[in-house]
Amino acid sequence: xxxxxxxxxxxxxxxxxxxxxxxxxxxxxxxxxxxxxxxxxxxxxxxxxxxxx
Amino acid sequence: xxxxxxxxxxxxxxxxxxxxxxxxxxxxxxxxxxxxxxxxxxxxxxxxxxxxxxxxxxxxxxxxxxxxxxxxxxxxxxxxxxxxxxxxxxxxxxxxxxxxxxxxxxxxxxxxxxxxxxxxxxxxxxxxxxxxxxxxxxxxxxxxxxxxxxxxxxxxxxxxxxxxxxxxxxxxxxxxxxxxxxxxxxxxxxxxxxxxxxxxxxxxxxxxxxxxxxxxxxxxxxxxxxxxxxxxxxxxxxxxxxxxxxxxxxxxxxxxxxxxxxxxxxxxxxxxxxxxxxxxxxxxxxxxxxxxxxxxxxxxxxxxxxxxxxxxxxxxxxxxxxxxxxxxxxxxxxxxxxxxxxxxxxxxxxxxxxxxxxxxxxxxxxxxxxxxxxxxxxxxxxxxxxxxxxxxxx
Numbered sequence: 459x460x461x462x463x464x465x466x467x468x469x470x471x472x473x474x475x476x477x478x479x480x481x482x483x484x485x486x487x488x489x490x491x492x493x494x495x496x497x498x499x500x501x502x503x504x505x506x507x508x509x510x511x
Numbered sequence: 512x513x514x515x516x517x518x519x520x521x522x523x524x525x526x527x528x529x530x531x532x533x534x535x536x537x538x539x540x541x542x543x544x545x546x547x548x549x550x551x552x553x554x555x556x557x558x559x560x561x562x563x564x565x566x567x568x569x570x571x572x573x574x575x576x577x578x579x580x581x582x583x584x585x586x587x588x589x590x591x592x593x594x595x596x597x598x599x600x601x602x603x604x605x606x607x608x609x610x611x612x613x614x615x616x617x618x619x620x621x622x623x624x625x626x627x628x629x630x631x632x633x634x635x636x637x638x639x640x641x642x643x644x645x646x647x648x649x650x651x652x653x654x655x656x657x658x659x660x661x662x663x664x665x666x667x668x669x670x671x672x673x674x675x676x677x678x679x680x681x682x683x684x685x686x687x688x689x690x691x692x693x694x695x696x697x698x699x700x701x702x703x704x705x706x707x708x709x710x711x712x713x714x715x716x717x718x719x720x721x722x723x724x725x726x727x728x729x730x731x732x733x734x735x736x737x738x739x740x741x742x743x744x745x746x747x748x749x750x751x752x753x754x755x756x757x758x759x760x761x762x763x764x765x766x767x768x769x770x771x772x773x774x775x776x777x778x779x780x781x782x783x784x785x786x787x788x789x790x791x792x793x794x795x796x797x798x799x800x801x802x803x804x805x806x807x808x809x810x811x812x813x814x815x816x817x818x819x820x821x822x823x824x825x826x827x828x829x830x831x832x833x834x835x836x837x838x839x840x841x842x843x844x845x846x847x848x849x850x851x852x853x854x855x856x857x858x859x860x861x862x863x864x865x866x867x868x869x870x871x872x873x874x875x876x877x878x879x880x881x882x883x884x885x886x887x888x889x890x891x892x893x894x895x896x897x898x899x900x901x902x903x904x905x
Contacts, residue, residue, distance in 0.1 A: 509896035
């Protein structure tokens with residue numbers, strides 16, 4: 459799977475009418491978290507996890 | 512001597528190919544090295560080294576008669592050999608199937624290390640010279656080989672020689688040379704689906720909100736059967752641990768897993784050591800034993816697919832543990848095998864369970880599990896990844 463397929467598959471399982479609001483909540487959480495973090499949360503997960511080793 | 516992240520990190524940015532030069536110094540056979548330095552290990556470890564000493568080659572191959580190094584400032588000849596980089600301080604000479612570990616002396620630069628003493632629940636930080644190995648580190652690598660051979664545990668590297676580097680007549684570090692058919696690590700195939708940290712947080716938010724189980728389990732490797740991996744790795748760790756062998760925190764890294772001819776191996780043993788396993792272990796021994804087992808499994812586990820917001824740290828251990836137990840295939844296999852060994856050895860199960868409870872309350876358990884289950888605390892405490900000390904193998 460690639461990123462696009464992951465999101466497509468996830469979104470397929472969520473009622474369309476509720477998706478936008480839920481995404482908004484997630485984005486708002488991420489924005490708040492970003493303000494407390496020293497690196498960009500758009501960093502690849504692979505790089506983040508390697509950096510922790 | 513310095514220990515500044517900014518000083519060390521530039522030395523970690525290297526390509527996949529490096530040069531090897533001839534250096535000043537001395538070359539030992541493995542037996543010579545053991546005989547000269549075995550007073551530095553305890554009696555049970557000395558016994559293992561002595562028992563297996565005949566396994567080692569008696570002569571040094573002609574192409575290793577001079578110490579080889581990645582450090583051009585030590586170059587004393589005209590020849591250079593182009594080889595694969597390996598890790599930050601190692602090289603893999605594909606043609607001869609030789610790995611040189613600790614072949615990169617750098618003047619006045621230190622590297623951080625962390626370790627846990629048997630009997631302690633807190634990690635200790637220290638530092639070592641950057642780029643080379645200590646006598647103790649080399650002995651641990653040799654000890655691990657002897658230990659694996661003694662107990663017929665698969666190992667895919669054989670120590671061949673030790674380089675002792677000198678500069679202006681002064682010893683500046685050691686390098687162990689091991690013969691190994693392959694040094695490519697499985698780590699490069701870890702499959703994160705191209706997701707970012709942000710993507711993971713979003714996915715987990717949506718999953719939890721709509722009670723969907725979608726991205727779960729642990730991060731897998733491309734082209735590797737996860738069940739095979741978990742089973743093979745837990746089997747290796749259990750065989751090692753229940754004979755008293757432990758790699759230590761630094762060596763227990765998923766970056767040290769490799770596959771060769773359909774078999775899984777663990778590598779990197781410069782912090783390896785052996786503890787005596789009593790027939791009827793006390794509660795105190797079990798606490799320490801279980802702690803070491805759990806800490807090493809946590810340190811070597813693939814990350815699990817989860818994200819936990821740790822607003823309330825009181826519940827943190829419970830939340831992280833629940834996620835880990837539910838998602839980590841490696842843990843499930845290891846834990847099952849662990850209890851089978853406990854039954855076989857007829858250890859007191861009540862005491863063993865108490866030991867697991869003891870471990871869960873320890874500071875080091877919390878520190879270790881924070882890194883296995885992605886969470887808000889971990890993200891907030893992570894320094895800029897550009898300043899990471901970790902360098903994956905080439």
